[in-house]
Structures are given as C-alpha cells and as structure tokens.
Amino acid sequence: MKKESIHYHPVAAAIKIALCGSLLFSTSLLAQETPDAAEKKAEDASVEKIAVIGARGAPRSVGDSAVPVDVIGGEEFSKTGTSDMVSLMTAAVPSFNVNAQPINDASTLIRPANLRGLPPDSTLILVNGKRRHRAAVITFLGSGISDGSQGPDISVIPSIALKQVEILRDGAAAQYGSDAIAGVINFRLKDAAEGGSFEVKSGQHYEGDGDLRQVSGNIGLPFTDKGFANISGEFKQADPTSRSVQRSDAAASTAAGNPFIENPAQVWGSPEFKRDAKLFANVGLEVAKNKEFYLFTNWAERDVEGGFYYRHPTKRSGVYSNDDGKSLLIGNLDESLGDCPSISAMTGDNIRDHAAIMADVDALPDHCFTYYGMLPGGFTPKFGGVVTDTAIASGVKGELDSGWAFDASMSVGRSEVEFYINNTLNPSLGPDTPRSFKPGKYVQLEKAANLDFNKPFDVDGLPYPLNVAGGVEYRDETFEIYAGDAASFEVGPLASQGFGIGSNGFPGFKPEDAGSFNRYSYAAYSELGAEFSDNFRMDFALRFEDFEDFGDTTNGKITARYQATEEIALRAAASTGFRAPTVGQSHVRNVTTSFSPAGLVDTATLPPDHPISLQKGGKPLTPEESKNFSVGTVLEVNDWYVTLDYFHIKVEDRISQTSSLDLTDKDIEALLALGVKDASSFTSVKYFTNDFDTTTQGLDLVANYGFDLWNGRTTLAFAYNWTDTNVDRISEYLIDGVLKTNISDAKKEQLERGLPRVRGSFTVNQNYGDWKGYVRFNHFGSFYEDHLDNGVLLESDGGIPIEVGSAITTDVEVSYSVNDSYEISVGAQNVFDAYPDEHKWQGIAGSKYPTTAVMGINGGFYYVRLNYSF
Numbered sequence: 001m002k003k004e005s006i007h008y009h010p011v012a013a014a015i016k017i018a019l020c021g022s023l024l025f026s027t028s029l030l031a032q033e034t035p036d037a038a039e040k041k042a043e044d045a046s047v048e049k050i051a052v053i054g055a056r057g058a059p060r061s062v063g064d065s066a067v068p069v070d071v072i073g074g075e076e077f078s079k080t081g082t083s084d085m086v087s088l089m090t091a092a093v094p095s096f097n098v099n100a101q102p103i104n105d106a107s108t109l110i111r112p113a114n115l116r117g118l119p120p121d122s123t124l125i126l127v128n129g130k131r132r133h134r135a136a137v138i139t140f141l142g143s144g145i146s147d148g149s150q151g152p153d154i155s156v157i158p159s160i161a162l163k164q165v166e167i168l169r170d171g172a173a174a175q176y177g178s179d180a181i182a183g184v185i186n187f188r189l190k191d192a193a194e195g196g197s198f199e200v201k202s203g204q205h206y207e208g209d210g211d212l213r214q215v216s217g218n219i220g221l222p223f224t225d226k227g228f229a230n231i232s233g234e235f236k237q238a239d240p241t242s243r244s245v246q247r248s249d250a251a252a253s254t255a256a257g258n259p260f261i262e263n264p265a266q267v268w269g270s271p272e273f274k275r276d277a278k279l280f281a282n283v284g285l286e287v288a289k290n291k292e293f294y295l296f297t298n299w300a301e302r303d304v305e306g307g308f309y310y311r312h313p314t315k316r317s318g319v320y321s322n323d324d325g326k327s328l329l330i331g332n333l334d335e336s337l338g339d340c341p342s343i344s345a346m347t348g349d350n351i352r353d354h355a356a357i358m359a360d361v362d363a364l365p366d367h368c369f370t371y372y373g374m375l376p377g378g379f380t381p382k383f384g385g386v387v388t389d390t391a392i393a394s395g396v397k398g399e400l401d402s403g404w405a406f407d408a409s410m411s412v413g414r415s416e417v418e419f420y421i422n423n424t425l426n427p428s429l430g431p432d433t434p435r436s437f438k439p440g441k442y443v444q445l446e447k448a449a450n451l452d453f454n455k456p457f458d459v460d461g462l463p464y465p466l467n468v469a470g471g472v473e474y475r476d477e478t479f480e481i482y483a484g485d486a487a488s489f490e491v492g493p494l495a496s497q498g499f500g501i502g503s504n505g506f507p508g509f510k511p512e513d514a515g516s517f518n519r520y521s522y523a524a525y526s527e528l529g530a531e532f533s534d535n536f537r538m539d540f541a542l543r544f545e546d547f548e549d550f551g552d553t554t555n556g557k558i559t560a561r562y563q564a565t566e567e568i569a570l571r572a573a574a575s576t577g578f579r580a581p582t583v584g585q586s587h588v589r590n591v592t593t594s595f596s597p598a599g600l601v602d603t604a605t606l607p608p609d610h611p612i613s614l615q616k617g618g619k620p621l622t623p624e625e626s627k628n629f630s631v632g633t634v635l636e637v638n639d640w641y642v643t644l645d646y647f648h649i650k651v652e653d654r655i656s657q658t659s660s661l662d663l664t665d666k667d668i669e670a671l672l673a674l675g676v677k678d679a680s681s682f683t684s685v686k687y688f689t690n691d692f693d694t695t696t697q698g699l700d701l702v703a704n705y706g707f708d709l710w711n712g713r714t715t716l717a718f719a720y721n722w723t724d725t726n727v728d729r730i731s732e733y734l735i736d737g738v739l740k741t742n743i744s745d746a747k748k749e750q751l752e753r754g755l756p757r758v759r760g761s762f763t764v765n766q767n768y769g770d771w772k773g774y775v776r777f778n779h780f781g782s783f784y785e786d787h788l789d790n791g792v793l794l795e796s797d798g799g800i801p802i803e804v805g806s807a808i809t810t811d812v813e814v815s816y817s818v819n820d821s822y823e824i825s826v827g828a829q830n831v832f833d834a835y836p837d838e839h840k841w842q843g844i845a846g847s848k849y850p851t852t853a854v855m856g857i858n859g860g861f862y863y864v865r866l867n868y869s870f
Helices: 010-017 025-030 035-043 074-078 085-092 248-255 354-362 427-432 583-587 611-615 665-673 745-753
Strands: 069-073 096-098 113-115 123-127 162-168 183-189 196-205 212-222 227-238 272-288 291-306 382-399 405-422 437-457 466-483 515-531 536-547 551-563 568-579 590-596 599-606 624-637 640-657 684-709 712-730 732-735 738-741 758-768 771-780 783-786 801-804 807-817 822-829 861-869
Touching: 069 074, 074 085, 074 162, 085 096, 085 113, 466 583, 515 583, 611 665, 611 684, 712 745, 745 783
Parallel strands: 123 183, 599 684
Antiparallel strands: 069 162, 096 113, 162 183, 196 212, 196 861, 212 227, 227 272, 272 291, 291 382, 382 405, 405 437, 437 466, 466 515, 515 536, 536 551, 551 568, 568 624, 590 599, 624 640, 640 684, 684 712, 712 758, 732 738, 758 771, 771 807, 783 801, 807 822, 822 861
C-alpha cells in the first residue's frame, strides 16, 4: 500500500516550533505517541507507522525524516544496571562513546562524551526542545579528542524523568546555532498528569567493589483540570572501584624496607559518589484556547571523589627531590642556624635502604626539614568536587487567531563546581602545611530568550501548504573563576629552595586568576518546508548569529526525502555549521598534573592572549566552521525496518588545547617578571587554540525486526557505527626561531584513533506473559591510547603507546511482574566479566588496563531492581 505523506498543519506546527524551529517535523509528532498507540498504528495498514524504540519491535529511527533520528523510549533507560545518563546513552547509541576517566582531574567529576567521534561540545543538548547550559567543568585532560571541551552535563538528568530521547545524527547549526556540528540530543520529560513509579536498585561489581545504592521516583499530578505537574527525583551513592597493580617505584621502596608504602599506592577505577541527588519538574497548563503555559526546572548536586597520581617518597620533584631521586630535597627553616646536610636517596641505581635513609633524616638538625621524615611512604592525593546544577525554562506557546503558531520562552541555567583536594600538601609551607585544600571553583551561567513563529501557506504550484518558520534568539553567557583558600596557592618560605607552590596536584586559583567573564549573542533564523508531491519533500534553513567577541556567522541547511518505492525511501542533507569558542576556553586558568617522559609534571593552562601563550604562538580564538553532508536510505518491508546512513563532517579551525609546550628558563624568567610568582613550579604550558582541521566520516546501520513467538513478542535490534577521523592540517608557528606545531604526533593519533572506529550491538528482547527479558551483545573495536597522556607517540622516544584490541561484552536481564504494580528484575552487565587487553606499562603508574577503554575497566556488574507503579 502506498505510504501516506505527512502534511503541515497549525497544531503540529506549534509542536514543531517548541523545538526551536527544528526540521524534524516527524520527531515532534512523536511527542504525542505512546507505545500502545505506536503498536496500534503498526497494526493498522492505513495509518503511517511512527516509531518509538523498545515498544514491541518498533524501529529505532524516524523513517519519515530526511536526516537520521533515533528515538529511545524512556522505559529503555530503566532496563539496565547502569545509573549514569552518559553510560545509558553509550549502551543505547553505538556512535555515542564515553570512558571512565579514572584519574583525569575535573573530567572525573563530569565525564566527557563523544558523538560521531567529535568532542562533547560539538553536540547540542536540549531539554524539551530548549538549549541546555554548559557545565562549569572544562576537560583539561580529555584523552586527546575531548581536550579542552566544555559541554553540558547530562548526568544531572534522572532516567526516570524521561518520556523519550531524540537523537539527531546530523549537523544542525543552521537550526539551533553553535555546537550542533555532530548532532543534537533532545531529552523530553514526562508529562503525565496522573500515576507514577518508584524504583530501588542495588548492584555490585564481580570484584566485590563499586557497590551501588539508588532510589528514584516519578509522580504525575493534575495542575487544575487543564494542566499537569510531573515531578521526578533520584538519589544514589556508589563506592569506588580499583583495578590496579602495584607501581614499580612503590614496590622498589617496599623492597628497600619501607613499611609505609600502600599496596596499591595508586588506585585506578571509578570514583566514589558520596552523594548524587537530582530533581526535575515539568509543568504545563492551558491558559486560554489554543494557548499553553509551560515550565520545567531542575536542581542537582553530587559530591564525587577520585584518585590521583602517587607521590613517591624519594622521586617526586618539588616535594621529595629535585634531582630525580638521587638525593632528598632538604629545606632550611632558619638559614641563620647554618646549612643543612645532604641526604642520598639512591645507592647506584637502586633506592637506599629505608632504615639508612631514616637514620640520616633523624640526624638532621632541628632547622632542617624533609618530607621523607613527615610522610616516608609518599602520598596519593584524593581529588574531588561538589557539582551543583540548576536551571529553569518557561514560556507560552500556542496559536494566534491569524493562524500563526508561536512559542515565546526564557531560560536560565547555572553550573557550579567547587573543587577540593585531600591527602596532599603545599610543599613550600614545609611542616606547617595543611593536608586538605579548597582550590576554588568555576561557575557557568547562561540566559536565553526565544521567540518563534510557524505557519503553513497555500502556494500555487504546490500540492500541499508551504510551511514557513522563523524566530529570534538572545543569549548571555558568563564564566566565573573564584579563588581558592590562601593555603592552596600560597608561596611559602621554602619556595625559594626548590619546593613546589600550591596544593600539590591541583594548585588553587589565585585572586589575580579570579574574575567574571561575559559574552552576549543574538540570532535570527528561518526555514521553509515544502512537499512537491506525495513522495518528495525538501526543507531549507538559514540562520544568522552575531557574537559580541568575534562577530557574526551565517549558516544554511538543505534536506530532501524521496519515497522511491513502497518499501524504499532515499534521504540526504547538506549544511554548514559552526561552534563558537566558549567564554571559559578564552579566559580559564588552571594547573594540571600529568605524566611525561620525565615523570610527573605540572602544566599550566593559560588564556590564549596571555603573554607566555602569545610567545608560544597563541592568538584570540575564532569559531570552528563545519561542512556536513549525509545520504541514506530507509527500508520498510513487513516487520523489517532498516536504515543506512553515510555522513561526512569537515571541521576547520578546531578548538582544543595545545600539547604541552616546554617552558625554558627564559620563559620562566619572563613569567616571574610579570608577577607570576609560582612560575618556577611549571615545566610546561598549554592554551586553547584554533589549530587543526579534521574530516570525520562514517556509516550508521540500524535494523529492527519483530515477530510473535511462544505466545509472546520477540524483537531483534541491530545497530552498527563506523567512524573514521583524519587530521587534515596542523598549524605551524615560529617559536624561539624554530618552526613548530602545537599538536604532537601522539595527540594526532589520539584524535584519529582514540575511540573505537567500530561500535555495534545486537539485542534480543522477549516478552512472555508476566516475564520479559533481553540479551544484548556489544562490540567495541580496537583503538589507540596515549597512556597517561604521555604526549609522545613512539616508544623509542619515551612514549608509552597502547594498541588495544577489539572486545565483546554481553548484558542480560530478566524481569517478572508480580502484579499490576510490582516488578522485580535481576541482571548483569558484562555478564562474562570481559576486560580490555592488559598492557606492558602497568608498573609505571599501576594501571592494569587501558584507562580510556569505552567498554570500561571494571568488569562484570550484577544488580537487582524493584519497580512499583501506580
């Protein structure tokens, strides 16, 4: 039977404009669908099939869209033991990747996620069709691909609050503005006016750690007889995990008789979630005929603490030694009492016997100080932060008497991260140093106002009305840096003697680093949607946007869909896009501790217009520019639904951090002359830069099939993604008379191969009476890891590269409905306890597995879940 065409009409147009003028008309229709309705339409051959994932074999993508769209029902996110939204998205979407980030500074607090091989801030996040604010965290250590990114924090969204998630896998900056280079993810909140559910979940890893305790609930309430108030909440706690081995240097000290060395000295694993609380509310109210008031808001707070690099008791520079462990660093607390003797820490190439070292330490005069006497076992800092996220969006939408649909809205979003670091010290303060510090905080504040219109017009020569949409937008962004407590950045009396300055591992933000930085922008946009026949439709979009700091940009998009036969449709899209540098990227200052061929080093991230950055080739940031092209096909035959899409994304002037740039003695002298008192603590610097171009291409294949089996319903779902990135150009600069690049060969390799090029999954769902369950097989392709962000590609040059092979994991779950209200589920993720390949560098920092593995490093996890619905 011939497939019916979708026609534009005022009510649907109002829904569409609520999504800020999206071209995804078929997606906005999905907001009206329920699984039962979708099933009924699938059974009625005279009505077009509209897909909702997980609903009795319905397809995952919207077949009527000219661009690929995945629609995931909210119930799908409850069918797993995973609790974090980024992990849930990874399981559901093969082109969406995230790893554990076990020791990566602020990345541990808000994990960066990648869609289609691009950084987190290349994917636009919406909630109920409204732009979501960015997180305050900037990813300083992001495994190459995510270095320097500042994207939204989707972990604050509780899965129980979701009605569905819509994923547009195509560039959409011409519709939504900055950030929509890789695609758009829209989280739609539940809007029921009655009923609800309550869920309790508990789980543990096979290794006996990582205990998870989580409770969540949702309730729908009437808001008078013409509206609803839907409220959701979640609270969880999770213990840390450890997949570590003892470091070689720690083992050597133990062999030398040091009884104070922990085993393992350094922990690699998931961080501890001390508390993680989330609240969401979604409100709607009919205020007049064809006019609706809406409001949605959230509050979330979590306290996360993770591990850090171990400070060896004879080798850590600036604390224990400044000559690679040959002798201890001795501080003279009162030079009027005479010089301090030196103490050898090595015998040839081996660490001296601990008793011999301690005898020399105990014999030191009272005015001589070494941290070996205070902390003879070394120390491992614990780094964490309290992340607070709040937002509110409100507006009125509906239809005017003239036939124009409208949506007028305002929104405010705020993200704050207050850092803390424990079990460390400020070396320059000597014996008076505190052991815990609050290094300061970042705050991201965003405000927006939108006004959108939409109306269909009859046009001569067109069989159906021409849909005309347009709107304007104003945005205001602020990034704030707050100074830390004085001890976290204080220059103590031992600084002049070679001791490090500031809380070791994460020095505090100094008062001169603090400040508030702001930018505003405004935009105007329009689009046309025309059906030239029952089988052929095209859409056109154009957007102009002007930013206070770098000027304006204009972008466009064109899409087409052709129903070639009853079973086959062809679709294509082409667009230009952009991503504006964030205010934080232009102004942030930070210090991170990372590995290098010389061991642990402290690297300062400075604004690109800082004098030292300018000396190293820095210049003001400009927007990234992109060109997107996609072409695909949709096949619908009986109960089969298959989509195949090719995408090609070229991004010019990509913004990222440079690789670590070594500071010469001349550079440090210049910094000191500029008043940067702790310059002697840094060995290298980074800054944000538009420094390279990339081309990313790939394939997305989705196939679904449903059939009746054993008096129940069976659905099969296959999803496959292949993504390949190539670095086309890297800028060169004349630095200190030498032509250099700011992107190392190791970082180039990370950009191209830091994520699996191939991801896939095959899921079998089975319903049978009161029983239901699923089995999902997950494939992770091979990838490259620059272990510990070492920054050097070749092993012969001091690099520590890892080539990680492909892997398969299996997830299973079985559920039983006790009655209409209660359901109990048991399951396991990675049921066969698979791990990524071990590597030969384990002794360097104690990491048993590649730390950036998307499949995770924790092995199997089993769980039980109890649901109560009413």
